[in-house]
Amino acid sequence: MAMGSPCSIKVPGPTERGQLAANVCIVEAHRFESVYSRYTHDSVVAQINAAAGLKPVRIDAECRAIFNYAAVCYELSEGLFDVTAGVLRRIWTKTRTQRPTEAELAPVLGLIDFNLIEISDDSVFLPRVGMEIDLGGVVKEYAADALAQKVQSLGIDSAVINLGGDIYCVGSRTVDEGWQIGIVDPRGGAPVASVQLVNAGLATSGGYERFLEIDGKKYSHILDPQTGYPVDSLASVSVIADQTVVAGSAATIALLKGEAEGLKWLEALGCPYLAIGKTGQVMKGEGKDSEKIVSSETSGASANRQFKGFFNVKANR
Amino acid sequence: MFRAITIMLIMLVIGGCQAVEPWERDRLSRKDMQLIADPLEAQRTEQIFFSKEASSGGSAAAGGGCGCN
Amino acid sequence: MRKVDSSSLALLSAAALALPAFGATQPTERTLAVSTSVYQEDDLERSRLAFGDVERFKVKTNQFYVSAPMGRDWSGSVRYDNEAMSGASPWGTSVSADGQTDVIMSGASIDDSRNGLDVSLTRYFDQSSFSVSLGYSGEDDYHSRSVGMTFERDFFNRNTTLALSGSYSTDEITPTDAALYGRVPYKEKRSRSFYAGLTQLISPVAVLNVGLGLTSRRGFLSDPYKLRDVRPKQRLEKTVTASYRHYLDWRQTSLRFDYRYFWDSFDVRSQTLSASFMQNPRSDIAWGPTVRYYAQSEASFYRPFDQYALPVTQAQSSDFRLSSYGAWSYGIKARYQMGAIEFNGSLERYESDEGLGLDESVSAHPALVRFNVVSLGLEFKF
Known part of the structure; x- marks a missing residue:
């Protein structure tokens, strides 16, 4: 366990080199964790937080x-x-029994503004x-790339690097088959879609893997830094x-x-995506760069990067 | 020469250039904003002017010569 | 409100690639480019020809370039070019009955080819890169081998980049038909070159580069084909350069300016200013005009015509390239992007004139060139 979520590295075949790679990944994942986790007290993030003010x-x-990337x-x-939005967790605690009031949130909202950080x-x-x-x-996804x-x-x-659902697929599984990655339904464990990836990253963000329950109502852990309340939005987005x-x-x-705005953003960005709405409806976009997507019949040996069998939504969910 | 470079460096920095943040660099990263936009075109024109004019150099260190001059 | 489009993705990707796992400014794509071009000089004015052929130089060039990232810290590139030269070139000058310079040309016998190969390898570090390159250029009568090194270092969150480079080359000159025409049979020359440059981001739409260059050449610097061409055995050349790029939102236009001041121990001084104006009326089309101005002064040992009475040890040359002259060139460039393939083409016209030279009242040199260059190429990123 690193990054607070299950992580894995998959390398085909029981080779020594594969084992070495896996070991290197474990060490490197722990380095990321120890440097950037806010839970360990000697991480740089913990030091920055402790030195606030x-x-x-x-x-x-x-x-x-x-930080530059976060600024973008x-x-x-x-x-x-906004990476300063984490203070909202002080209000949205697991032991909470009532929805927080605006008066309760106001002092915390005053601590949220990326522009305040002096870098x-x-x-x-x-x-x-x-x-x-x-x-x-940022770091968990970046760690998958690293x-x-x-x-x-x-x-x-x-190889496939999977850091708690943030996945990078190195190369392909076989000569003509990409790595098959499943996407889970926020309300149940079964995958709703699958995609074949070659030299590409996939990340999923959603309110389902970790959530708060207050008064029997589930709240997403995605919090709007401007209002302080959880965002009532898509259940999950994979890009x-x-x-x-x-x-x-x-x-x-x-x-x-x-x-609505989220779907517009995804369309405008032009990356392939799959979004699951609050009621479970599946929406997907192929992205602008359609050359990246090849049909499942085409052999992928020549293309450097491809998304095969683009988000095959499973019929029997 | 190193002294001259140091002085230029200091001048440029103190000269009040605002720092350009990474997220502001999309236009600077365009092909035509590069010092050398097209390496083949650069080599071709350098070769021509090197063989027809008395002056050469100025873009990184000069490579080898040719019998054209 | 910020407009979201695919440029937002480009921004995110650019910021992601600035993360250290992805290496310095390492290229992420493989590039393959080919280009073919024709260089054609205008014919010489017949009335100013003392001997030889009026049809001047023509060069057909094919170029090939490939570059690719190699692993996470390295990239490599290879450039190959082949030139086929034909036509006549000036052998010397003589004085005409009216005291003007006439040109003695070779017959249209030159039929040579040149092959050039450059291989370079770059290692990327956190905030710097180091590259080594090897070059070879070979003709029947000329062989050049060079080695170069470049170090680049980023400062202030990549707002400033310092580049230092040095190169060394040795050239061997083995003129054809040396015995027949009484030319030197074998000569050498060595060049050492240094460059220091600084690139500074000025604003989100402007970048400035300044550089200093120093080149020292030693050995046989004369033209072995000219009848009487004696140049000093050493030449020290210095350059100061400035380049500026500015982006305009209007049609996504890039304004490009390059300036160079050059001076050397032959007493040649020159100024070069070039500008181009590349615009993108559509995202897949780029085009723009280019203009270049060049002016130089004459070398201290330049003579309008060859003086055979002078001792052979005394430096003299009637090479038009060492006279005082200037030149304008105008051109147009265009590119069209179709998926991963870019097609490009350019036209350029160059006209030199002694009236544009940095020195005053000099006699006209009839061999000053006027030429056209047409090029077509394509570039593929994958």
Whole structure:
């Protein structure tokens, strides 16, 4: 277990090299966890949070790049994707018995604003006491990409990295078959769709894997940083992109935008996606770059990157 | 020369260039905004001007010569 | 409200690729490009010909380029070019009855080809990259081998990039029919070259590059085919360059400006200014005009016509390329993108004139060139 979710690496065949790659991935996944988790007290994220309102904390080039990436997401989502939104968890606790009031949320909302963060080349400072960042929404997906790069650098040309549903598929499973990845229904365990991926990332964002139950009502863990309340939106969004981190932020922003705006965002972005609505209806888009999608009859040996059998929605759900 | 570079570096930085953030670089990453937009075209024109004019160089270090000059 | 379209995806991807797992500014796509072009000089004015053929140089060039990322930290590229040259070139000059320079041309006998190969390998680090390149260029009568190195380092979150490079080349000159025409049989020259450049992002739509270059050449720097061409055995060349790129939202236009000031130990000074204006009226079409201005002063040992009375040890050359002149060139470039394939083409017209030179009142050199270049190519990314 790393990143707080089940993780796996799949390499075909029982080769030593495959075992080595798996071991490297485990070490690297734990590194990401120890550096960026907000739960371990010595992680850089925990240090930044502990120093809020006090002093800047030194960061390395990788951390700086992750902040840069988070800034792009913040800009593109017009403030919805905000790594400072984690403070809302103080209000939305598991032991909660009542829906929080606006008065209760107001002081916490004052701690949420990505633009408040003072980021320099080698340091990060949260200017207000009580501010908190959570890079989990970027790092887990990025870690899938980083692990995939590591695996490839070890000479493995076929593998699946799965970090709690954020998946990168290195190469294909066989010469003419991509990696088959299933997408689960938010309300039940059975996969609702499957997709074959070759050299592509897939990330799923949804309110179903982790949720809060208050007064018998399920609340998504996707919280709107502007209102402080959970977003009443799509149940789940899966996106395919060249990088898992891009797929992940595209999916998260889609959720944060609410159902109608979220679907518009996905269409405009032009990535292949599959979204599941509140009532379980499945919506999908092939993306603008339709060259990336080949029909299941075509052999994929020549294409570098492809999405085969594009989101075959299963008939008997 | 290194001193000149250092001075230029400082001038450029102090000169008040606003930092361009990564998410603002989509236009700068376009093909025609690169120093060399097309390597083949660059090589071709350099070869022609090298063989027909007395001046050459200025774009990274000069490579080998040819019998054209 | 920010408009969301596929450029949002490009932004996300660009930001993702800036993450360290993806390496520095490493290319993520493989590129394959081919291009073919024809260079054709205008005929010489017949009245100014003392001997030889009026039909001047023609060069057909084929170029091939491939570059690819290799693993997570490396990329490599290979460039091959082949040129087929034909036509006549100036052998020397003589003085006409009215005191003007006349040109002695070779017969239209030149029929040579050149093959060039460049291989380069780049290693990417967190904030820097290092590349090594090897080059070879071979003709019947000329062989050049070179090795170069470039180091690039990013500063201030990639707002600034410093590039340092150096190269070394050795050239062997073995003129054809050396015994028959009394040419030197074998000569060598060596060049060392250094460059330091700084690229600075000025704003989200502007980038500036400045550079200093230094090249030292030693050995046989004369033209072995000219009847009397004696140049110093050393040449030190210096350049200061500035390039500026500016983006306009109007038709997604890129304005490109390049300036170079050049001066050397032959006393040649020159200024070069080129500009182009590439616009995208549609996302799959780019086109634009190009213009280039060039002006140089004459070399200290330039003579309007060859003076055989001078001792052979004294530097002199009547090569038009060492005279005072200037040139304008105009052109148009266009590209069309069809899926992963880009088609490109260009036309260029170059006209040189002694009246544009940096020195005043010099006699006209009839060998100054005027030429056209037409090129067609395609580029494939995969």
